[in-house]
Amino acid sequence: MQWAPIGSEPLPPPLPPTRVDFTGDRSVFRKMVTKGAMLELVTFGFYRFWLVTDIRRHLWSNTAIDGDAAEYTGRAKELLVGFLFALAILVPIYLAYFLVGIEFERWQGFASTPLFISFYAFGQFAIFRARRYRLTRTVWRGVRFWMDGSGWAYSFRAMAWGLLVFLTLGLALPWREASLERYKMQHTHYGDLRGDFQGDGWEFFKRGWWLWLLSPVALVIFPLAPFFYAEFKAREWRWWLNGIRIGGVNLASELPHNAFYGVYWKVIGWWTLLSALFSLYLGGAAMLLSAAGVGPTSPDSLARSIPLLALMVIGYLALALALNVVMRVYLQHDIWVKVLETLEVHDIGVAADVQGRGDLASALGEGFADGLDVAGF
């Protein structure tokens, strides 16, 4: 191919959009999370750092944009170290929270409850920093994504908008999401390309306001709630993806509004089935024990038998493990695949020769997010 000197060529016609392919095998993912859940159980949860890393490596490396697969370069040890550092920082904060709380309580009973809000602010900070860690471990074509911006500035925005959402009973949610997403995307970079977010709150509001109006109905007619939630999530995803820009690269999504119905109902189905199995198991165990004469002799002492308690704990752990696998397969893998299926990338040519930039961020944010039990991207 011959290259004309830059500047002398006419503007090329717009190229057709590029698709995003997912090449992963669902059964491989299922086996991975099943094995991971079992290891999580025998390691009292410490294996979570390795499992989370394996899940991301699988999803990232099987996602190909314009024919080239991405790569996740984060490692579990970084998460473990981040978690330990976060603990070392969180412990004194918990202590200070306790002492300040006492002073508030002396002044007025239960006056320290609002202090809990400070942990929410810290959680928002953690979400921002955890996102930075994940992005700097995301590599495509030998160039990494990276982020600048301040976690505390983000947290302040999130809190101020959160208050507004609270005061408007949720109506301000679209504008909150647009503002926060704009902050996150404008501080997101791929090499020397800068990200941006073009979605606006009004657009999201128009797509979802009737769900807000109907949400009280779901509280009365319970089976409607999964439909509403699935509708909301699908609309949110589509709006979010359509707003994303990186340099001149645009994303476009045609995600149908009913895309997630199946996923959520399957999770509910599994949950019901597993709970029923658990009850059957408990009933069977109680009957067997009383037949063998070691179990409870009267219904009153049913809850007091130690062998039954042991069987209950075993059954409960098995249930938790199975639910864990179900959630990861449906809510992480299947949603990922469904979203990618309908995603298009426009003007990917802009990213054909991007200079690598940006440094790796530490996993401390992930540690905070883990320690505070918050999640988000």
Added chain:
Amino acid sequence: MTDISAGAAAQSAKPTIFFDGVSSRRRQVTLTLDDALEIVEEGGTPVRWAYADIRRADSPAGILRLASTSAPPLARLEIRHVALAADVTARCARLDEHQTTGRGVAKIVGWSMAAAVSIVCVVLFGVPLAADRLAPLVPKPIEQRIGDASEVQVKTLFGRRVCEDPAGKAAFTKLVNRLRDAAGLDDDNMTAGVLPSPIPNAFALPGGKVFVLNALIDKAESPDELAGILAHELGHLKHHDNMRGLIYNGGTSFLIGLLFGDVTGSSAVIFASRSVVEASYSREAETAADTFAIDIMHALGRSPKPAAELMFRITGKEGGGLTSILASHPLTEDRLARMTKEDRPASGPPLLTDMEWQSLKLICGSGKV
């Protein structure tokens, strides 16, 4: 030497792509497998990777993606041609050295087990020891502040009202002072009060605070019954049981939470193990407070038995089996048996006159809440 010219046609159908880790440019390259791997782009300077430095990077099925420890960290070589990939793989001896192997997983499991055993040991032996040693050392002002805070909370819960009928209060103060003097509690900050509540109970708070709920006074049939229970609460004050419990509960919840991390649904496990561990600790403290109450009642020349009878009237016979593991107090029947053994004929004067006892029973007004 495996030259690639033979498979050139196949290679152009399944091109080898090189990203130099500096820019995102997709470079179509040919490989020469020599004493090192040579990556050649048409018109560019060749890049050489020593085989010992080459590591496998994550990739989708059907693509061999390589990195080199001596190249820029994000430089990647992607080989799509199966035979070529096999050829390169055979030469790179340390290709998978950095991956987590079965042994690596066994190590993670081993270390987690070790961490778990150490945390369990600390919960069972370390934290109780620390609580016992630290509780008496907590400075009085801090204990006072914690006590003030919990008093405000408790009073909020019980409707912000304190029972203060003057005659009843005088009788109550007299009873408490006699017990306190016998107990040798030299705490000037000690306060005691009666709160209106339909629940028959009494409790001690940090900083020398004892509260009796008036339903307990309603159910008591003699001053000795109430005195034994008050003496038990004074025992908690004497032993710093509140601060011990605070340090102990805080420590165990933190450590058990740390142990289980966030395995989905583990909170029930945490709750269950905490209840068992903490209840046994609390039972020990209750038994010690009972011993203290028995001693005070003996010192005053009164029997501890009526207090146990009052408790038995309130709780009735408690069960066996699991409840005895989870109970925070010793079983009432055991306490009654113990105090009956310590029963002695009265040798001291009554703690309150009949008049005083009658006014104490009316400390919350008509006796109704």
